[in-house]
Amino acid sequence: MTKLKELEQYRAEIEQCVKCGACRAHCPVFGAEKHEGRVARGKVALAGALLDGKIGLEEKVLFDLSQCLLCGSCTAQCPNKVPTEEIVAAARRRIAREKGLSSFGRGMTTVLRRQKLLNLLAKTGGSMAKLLFKKLPESSGLRLRFPLPYLDPDRTLPEFTAKPFRERVPEWIEGEAGQPTVAFFTGCGINYMYPAVGEALLRALKFLGVSVVIPKDQGCCGLPAVSAGAGAAVEELAAQNLKALTARPVDFIVTACASCHAGLGKVYADLGAEYRALGAKVEDIFVFLANHGLPEKLAALPAAEKKVRVTYHDPCHLRTQGITREPRRILAALPQVEFVEMTGAGTCCGLGGTYSVYHYETSKQIGAKKATAIADSGAALVATDCPGCIMQLQDSINHAGGRQKAVHILELLNDALP
């Protein structure tokens, strides 16, 4: 038993669903699959049937419950705020307990739980990158040269870095007196794949004179384990992060990854008061920067001669927390950026963590819509606030044959800072 809520504890929430069907308009999986089993209403009905013992853990139930990105788009639009993604995650924990984790889920959680193994893998990944990946001239991402287990050879992946971000930077960076102290929770994406994003974040904080601690022994936030139903792994990682992030008193814990933000701020909340206290300090980097005077400082910078047209993709885990304004505000304030909205900026990119591993075809279909919207916006760059989204957006663009590049807003901010 874990402290995370059991499916049984969601009975009231399941009964909250009035079966209106409104979620059909907002569930990206349903948009691609057009089957009631794939939409929130169907998944909630199945979870309810499981609770009532009206159905067992049959293959079809497992399949339908695996068909959820945990994006929370349904909940955000549901008139009764039925927390489908939490219900599905709880159902997956029950499935994992009774049926065991899938082989991919097992492999992934083993790796995520062992920091050293992850570092080693990343390093080998980094040194073998040239062998594994082929460079594509028209895109920023890389595609696999050889098939890797679980990953489609057709998929664009960022290069694993030879030296993880946290090994590149000191654990403590002293800022100016009178400025806050923050802890930077890097998450796996920035640590192993997008170290430049982490470096850009440190530059932005330095620009404001903020002191930063980057605890070396922090780990994965645990969201991939949530998605796989690996409850115990989530708790272990949470405990490790709690320890790492409270070792030194800080005013805020900043993230530059929407999933980490949701992991630390929302998922951990069920684990106890100390975790809620931790969660209360978690802030998305752009919320932090916006609240600490960055837009004003950006406004004082000289305007760039040539502007690049950039659009923004809302990561689900920020959008459903109501964080949509601050990233746009900072992006639009960059001197070299001409900001344009795209249609459907707030729809999921289709990654959904492990979802895209299990259901790459559907994930690609969802991503294809995004790629079209990006192209239609006329932007050269699509900026976002989550490494996972960057990976998926770039993959979708490449599949669509587009030339746009997916970047983190922090990378653009880095270019703008003096």
Add this chain to the structure above:
Amino acid sequence: MLESHIITELKTLVGAANVSTENADLICYSYDATQQQFLPEVVVHPGSTEEISAVIKLANREKIPVFPRGAGSGFTGGALPTKGGIVLVTERLDQILLIDEENLVATVQPGVVTEQFQQAVEKVGLFYPPDPASLKFSTLGGNVAECAGGPRCVKYGVTKDYILGLEIVTPTGDIIRTGGPTMKGVVGYDLTKLMCGSEGTLGVITKIVIKLLPLPEAKKTMLVLFDSIDGAAQAVSAIIRGKIIPTTLEFMDAATIDCVRKATGLQVPDAARAVLIIEVDGDADVIDRQAAKIAEIIQPLGVVETRIATTAAESEALWQIRRSVSASLRKVNPDKFNEDICVPRSKVPEMIRKVDAIAGKYNIPIVNFGHAGDGNIHVNVMIDKKVPGELEKAEQAIEEVFRGALELGGTMSGEHGVGIAKAAYIPLELSPEASEYMKTIKRALDPNNILNPGKIFLDN
């Protein structure tokens, strides 16, 4: 359970992947927005008219009931497989086949979602007015089968006013066309109108020919807060008496406002006891004048505040308030009986008073909102079924509401249809002769009573 050879035959007709007897699928197609549940024996996802025809022929031969289903957003249980059998889902038939800009008509498959169709025609400057509050997810097939209405009906009419022709699979499996893409047509009986609102009992709609209008240049949405329901109701009459027909005239009573406030964080002063959402459309200069005139007409009727949307996004935000009403009512009580009576426009205040009296008499919350402009009131009787005696009280209250509406020259359903929810009350509204006339049609067209049996009329 259906015999296995039937399942095998269904699989050869529509493809094995499109036929399921898995428990999970039976559960997923067992409910609709009534929250009632009936398990089908098999779920079929046909991909074409011919496949539907083949399925119906098989069902007719074997006397298996067939329940057509769109999005399952119906409020009267029309899509519920009350007698097991086959649920026939239109989800795969989701193509817009033609938008004819020269003749202002379109042809669509039944599984197209209403809003997606609206957006597609609006892209080319055309307009499909029917807009049920479920437009983001309900299907056009379901809309035709229920003859769905929406806020814009005041000015533009309901679904049937836009349906020129249909392709249907008859209850015996034949494929026929009714009407066609011309604006006029009087050859034979008007089967198109007969199908509109037939609730899936007389045929499966497989194609829909739709009349379109030019997209109005502009619209203006205003949210007006009143200090009493009477003020709001009188405002409706006053506007119409002033010879202005707005596109919409939606109202919400105090209880509804409370629910929406809780569900959406809507900021509304406590003094507001009723809301009207008024929208006018047309030429940009005309609507400004109309809006001003409306504001002037209603001012003496207890207006607390008027909010006028200045952008499309603001207008959408006002509408979102209205659309979130239905499901947010659960905050009052867990179980909801949503009735959609319709009375002559001028009788709305009287009807609301009757409903309030009934709520008092039975001591159960009744929340009212709806399309005041066409007298269509959603009367929501809110109870907790788990409390002993509540259900019986609700049923009595509902019957009194229906009688009240009929006394005022109204009807017991303006748009949701009869389904199973109102079948028992049919004798209140239809004479035995009128009922028999309708049943004769059903018997003649569906001799084996396989298509959506048990809906509209109680089986003997």
